[in-house]
Amino acid sequence: MAYDLWSALALAFALITSADAELLDIVGLSLTVSGSASLAAFAIGGPIGAWLAVKAFRGRQGVLVVVNALLGLPPVVVGLVVYLLISRSGPLGGLGLLFTPSGMVLAQIILTLPIVIALTHRLVMPLWREHGDDLTMDGASTIRCIRTLLDMARVGLVTVYLAAFGRAIAEVGAIMMVGGNIRGHTRTMTTAIALETSKGDLPLALALGLILIGLSVLVSAMAFSLDREKRG
Amino acid sequence: MLNTWRIVLALLMLSLLPAKAQERFITLASTTSTEQSGLFGHILPLFRKASGIEVRVVAVGTGQAFAIGMKGDSDALLVHDRSGEERFITDGHGIDRRDVMFNDFVLIGPRLDPAGILGLTEADEALRRIAATRSAFASRGDDSGTHRMELRLWSKAGVDSGARTSSWYRELGAGMGATLNTASGLDAYTLADRATWASFKNRGPLTILMEGDAALFNPYGSILVSPAKGRHIKAADARAWHEWLTSPDGQAAISSFRIDGQQLFFTPATKPRS
Numbered sequence: 001m002a003y004d005l006w007s008a009l010a011l012a013f014a015l016i017t018s019a020d021a022e023l024l025d026i027v028g029l030s031l032t033v034s035g036s037a038s039l040a041a042f043a044i045g046g047p048i049g050a051w052l053a054v055k056a057f058r059g060r061q062g063v064l065v066v067v068n069a070l071l072g073l074p075p076v077v078v079g080l081v082v083y084l085l086i087s088r089s090g091p092l093g094g095l096g097l098l099f100t101p102s103g104m105v106l107a108q109i110i111l112t113l114p115i116v117i118a119l120t121h122r123l124v125m126p127l128w129r130e131h132g133d134d135l136t137m138d139g140a141s142t143i144r145c146i147r148t149l150l151d152m153a154r155v156g157l158v159t160v161y162l163a164a165f166g167r168a169i170a171e172v173g174a175i176m177m178v179g180g181n182i183r184g185h186t187r188t189m190t191t192a193i194a195l196e197t198s199k200g201d202l203p204l205a206l207a208l209g210l211i212l213i214g215l216s217v218l219v220s221a222m223a224f225s226l227d228r229e230k231r232g
Numbered sequence: 233m234l235n236t237w238r239i240v241l242a243l244l245m246l247s248l249l250p251a252k253a254q255e256r257f258i259t260l261a262s263t264t265s266t267e268q269s270g271l272f273g274h275i276l277p278l279f280r281k282a283s284g285i286e287v288r289v290v291a292v293g294t295g296q297a298f299a300i301g302m303k304g305d306s307d308a309l310l311v312h313d314r315s316g317e318e319r320f321i322t323d324g325h326g327i328d329r330r331d332v333m334f335n336d337f338v339l340i341g342p343r344l345d346p347a348g349i350l351g352l353t354e355a356d357e358a359l360r361r362i363a364a365t366r367s368a369f370a371s372r373g374d375d376s377g378t379h380r381m382e383l384r385l386w387s388k389a390g391v392d393s394g395a396r397t398s399s400w401y402r403e404l405g406a407g408m409g410a411t412l413n414t415a416s417g418l419d420a421y422t423l424a425d426r427a428t429w430a431s432f433k434n435r436g437p438l439t440i441l442m443e444g445d446a447a448l449f450n451p452y453g454s455i456l457v458s459p460a461k462g463r464h465i466k467a468a469d470a471r472a473w474h475e476w477l478t479s480p481d482g483q484a485a486i487s488s489f490r491i492d493g494q495q496l497f498f499t500p501a502t503k504p505r506s
Contacts, residue, residue: 087303087304087305088303088304088305088461088462088464089303089304089305090303093304096464098305099259099288099290099305180288180290181290181291182288182289182290183267183272183273183289185288195268197409197410197413198264198268198407198408198409198410198413199268199409199431199432199433200409200412200413200416200432200433200434200435201433201434202433202434
């Protein structure tokens with residue numbers, strides 16, 4: 001095992017320094033697909049999460065229970081459902097999204113949306129409790145309340161985004177099924193790792209895994225420095 | 233804050249635009265053995281050079297490849313299950329099945345060979361011994377071409393499914409590579425196609441124990457998905473691929489593929505070793 005790890009480290013280093021063209025494509029696709037899916041989930045789910053904290057309505061508790069339950073949504077189930085939706089013989093077949101990066105983005109949006117909604121709701125709820133009276137007394141509309149609260153929660157939202165991005169970049173079940181792991185077209189880091197493992201090339205699979213972890217660290221560092229710059 | 237949201241939305245729109253101008257491509261549903269061995273990496277660039285058409289391969293088990301074709305999600309198939317292929321045609325899902333190439337299956341097992349099958353010449357006798365000694369056997373269990381072949385061999389050997397108890401017969405529901413990884417960990421016997429075995433690296437105690445029986449013949453067929461599945465089926469470009477595969481150029485490309493100097497796929501015109 002120790003030997004495997006060292007040879008994988010050496011291989012990972014060699015892959016990075018040689019700037020292997022296929023590896024760069026795969027890394028680029030992973031970042032594009034998971035980056036845009038988590039951004040979309042963030043843009044859609046953030047306001048929804050805040051809205052759920054602000055707006056009291058019958059059945060809100062039920063909605064929250066469902067959203068929180070969906071935190072454990074199995075990627076392979078999402079993959080299967082999206083596959084059936086966008087298959088040529090499915091209801092959205094006309095869009096031709098199956099086995100394309102856009103289809104993979106769609107699957108990952110569905111996968112990460114509950115995370116963004118649930119975590120944003122958690123984040124905004126105490127702020128609303130604290131400042132809600134002031135805001136409503138000022139006569140702020142619901143949209144204005146949501147905007148103000150999200151602005152207050154900005155630091156925490158970085159973590160929300162990273163949780164969504166982390167879920168997306170790490171999953172393999174949904175994009176394998178929806179993207180088809182086509183070489184040069186829909187192959188990502190995780191599907192490449194699954195493929196190399198099944199070819200028995202464990203050092204290469206592990207090397208790709210190490211690169212993937214390095215990427216996640218990089219994205220996380222970037223998100224935090226962006227946040228500091230804005231405040232700084 | 234509003235600005236951040238605008239930037240996010242703008243980025244989003246950008247990412248959802250089609251990445252590149254529409255390229256000329258077909259989608260091919262095929263088996264893991266052809267993809268993982270590196271055959272496609274060898275022949276697809278040659279086809280692209282000759283025709284300008286990119287072939288996007290979705291590599292899955294043969295059963296799933298049929299399902300993809302049935303839903304009209306691929307333009308052609310390259311699979312290995314003759315009776316399944318014929319059923320696909322008679323059910324109206326595909327047209328024009330052609331023999332493209334062949335190789336063979338091999339019985340893999342631990343070097344210690346607890347069932348004593350080394351030196352046997354008949355696959356059904358080997359399987360009977362594995363069953364009689366209750367030696368661990370890793371089955372694909374995933375309705376792939378290899379799994380279907382394995383089931384035919386068991387029934388030919390007269391070992392029915394009731395006799396294959398889970399104490400030694402392990403149904404994995406996994407691809408060929410994952411099954412070999414598991415067999416390597418369990419010291420189990422398994423049936424593998426020669427191409428995946430040749431390119432498989434994590435062999436551990438495993439080795440080829442039996443090969444060469446005519447019952448282990450493994451032919452691959454090319455099928456066009458029926459254009460009646462809809463206007464999105466790229467019938468003309470898929471036919472160009474189908475014709476090229478069976479043309480002298482395509483056949484030469486297939487026979488020239490080697491791993492460690494070993495030829496892995498044979499065409500009707502080229503003879504296998506032995």
